[in-house]
Amino acid sequence: QITLKESGPTLVKPTQTLTLTCTFSGFSLSIPGDVVGWIRQPPGQALEWLAVIYWHDDKRYNPSLNNRLTITKDSSKGQVVLTMTNMDPVDTATYFCAHMTWGYSGYDRYWYFDVWGRGTLVTVSS
Amino acid sequence: QSVLTQAPSASGTPGQRVTISCSGSSSNIGSNVINWYQRLPGAAPKLLIYGNDQRPSGVPDRLSGSKSGTSASLAISGLQSEDEAEYFCATWDDSLNAWVFGGGTKLTVL
Numbered sequence: 001q002i003t004l005k006e007s008g009p010t011l012v013k014p015t016q017t018l019t020l021t022c023t024f025s026g027f028s029l030s031i032p033g034d035v036v037g038w039i040r041q042p043p044g045q046a047l048e049w050l051a052v053i054y055w056h057d058d059k060r061y062n063p064s065l066n067n068r069l070t071i072t073k074d075s076s077k078g079q080v081v082l083t084m085t086n087m088d089p090v091d092t093a094t095y096f097c098a099h100m101t102w103g104y105s106g107y108d109r110y111w112y113f114d115v116w117g118r119g120t121l122v123t124v125s126s
Numbered sequence: 127q128s129v130l131t132q133a134p135s136a137s138g139t140p141g142q143r144v145t146i147s148c149s150g151s152s153s154n155i156g157s158n159v160i161n162w163y164q165r166l167p168g169a170a171p172k173l174l175i176y177g178n179d180q181r182p183s184g185v186p187d188r189l190s191g192s193k194s195g196t197s198a199s200l201a202i203s204g205l206q207s208e209d210e211a212e213y214f215c216a217t218w219d220d221s222l223n224a225w226v227f228g229g230g231t232k233l234t235v236l
Contacts, residue, residue: 039225046128047214049225062224096171103177105159110177112161113216113225116170 002026004036004097004117011123012087018122022080022097029055030075035100037113038071038082040093048093052100053080087124094119129154130215130228137234143203146231148215150196154226158218160198162191165212165230174213175200202233210235 008020027034037052051061051071070083098113131149138144162175175191188203215228
């Protein structure tokens with residue numbers, strides 16, 4: 001059974017760097033096919049994808065936030081870490097991590113988030 | 127403003143069939159599969175439909191998904207009180223090079 005849990009500070013000040021940890025179990029993130037991503041949801045707004053990291057350490061970032069994000073993994077610890085620099089009050093949101101897997105539509109492979117954590121609320125305020 | 131458009135609310139009575147829609151464009155729904163999630167307050171989002179119309183194990187067959195052109199739908203038949211939740215759609219956008227989500231539809235069972 002795959003589980004994920006987010007952890008990190010609940011309050012950060014503007015301009016600070018946010019560091020969030022996703023602790024997972026039920027998969028290793030070192031076996032082909034495992035991927036973990038981060039998604040956030042500001043209060044009253046839609047979800048926004050942030051980043052994903054693949055089993056072979058390839059990384060993809062949302063272009064709108066690319067220069068602020070870094071995603072890393074420690075498969076031996078069962079953790080994925082996301083850092084976001086220069087935090088602003090508009091970054092106040094619930095941050096989720098999620099496992100990603102793949103399926104086939106005809107001959108085309110596609111990816112989708114299948115199991116999510118419950119999320120952690122991060123407030124940016126001085 | 128969301129890249130994928132959903133009505134903010136929907137409602138139905140027990141036993142009724144309701145449909146929740148998700149509208150996009152040629153760069154997202156029009157060229158990629160759609161996935162649907164349910165979110166209860168304080169809980170982790172739950173995958174309901176992947177690959178347009180595939181149900182994960184454990185999801186009842188009274189839930190179904192479909193896609194046509196740049197729009198997709200989630201249908202819930204035999205509505206139950208436990209279906210009262212928020213539902214959102216998700217897919218990849220080839221132009222934005224990003225996963226995109228709908229704003230969510232809050233379903234109320236009257």
